[in-house]
Amino acid sequence: MSLAKDKPLFETPAHYEEDVHAWAFEQxxxxxxxxxxELDLVNVIEEIESLGRSERKSLRSSYxxxxxxxxxxxxQPTLRSRSWSITIDRERRNVERDEKDSPSLAARADEIVAEAFELARGDAAEETGLAISVFPETSPYTLDQLRDRSFLPE
Incomplete structure (x- = not known):
């Protein structure tokens, strides 16, 4: 442990409501x-819970x-683009990293994908201009397919 970490990072004590960044380092x-x-336990607990929610939200966003x-x-096979395949690949790498970092989230991936699909279905309808009824109500892709960097539907 470094002696520098024993000293306050900031001159005056930080308050959660005024500067979360400085407050976090002080805690x-x-x-x-x-x-x-001396800990601000109520807010430390809130921040730890928030961190867990943020990790889940990030994984859901990637899916x-x-x-x-x-x-x-x-x-829309005639409109396929390099941009779409790049986005799919990037987000699959994000999923791989996030699930490796948080195995408890990987274990709940089916539930997270179901939540993500509800949103993705609406997004796809909006972005393509196709009726939402064109898209299935549940994901037609398996979890393995979603994670498989070589999978693309035909």
Whole structure:
């Protein structure tokens, strides 16, 4: 542990409502020093829970983009573009990284994909100009297909 981390990063104590960034570093410093009675526990707990929600939201967003682009790829073959395939590949790499970093989210991927598909279906309809009824109500793609960097529907 570095001695520099024992010293406050900022001159004056930060308050959660005024500067979350400075507050977070102050809370980390207090944790490192074992000064638990000085922690802003209510807000530390809120931030930890928020972090978990953010990780889930990020994974859902990546699946949403994959699904939207796969639906467009499948339903508008004459408009397929390099941009669509690049987006699909990038988001698959994001999914791979996020699920590796958070195996508990990977275990809930079916549920997350179901949520993402509801959004992706609407996105695909809006972006293609096709009626929403053209798109299936549930994902036609398996979890393995969504993660497979070589899969594209025909």
């Amino acid at each position: 980390a410093r207090l944790l490192r020093l074992g000064r638990f009675s 949403r983009l994959i699904l939207t682009h796969l639906l467009k790829w499948q339903h």
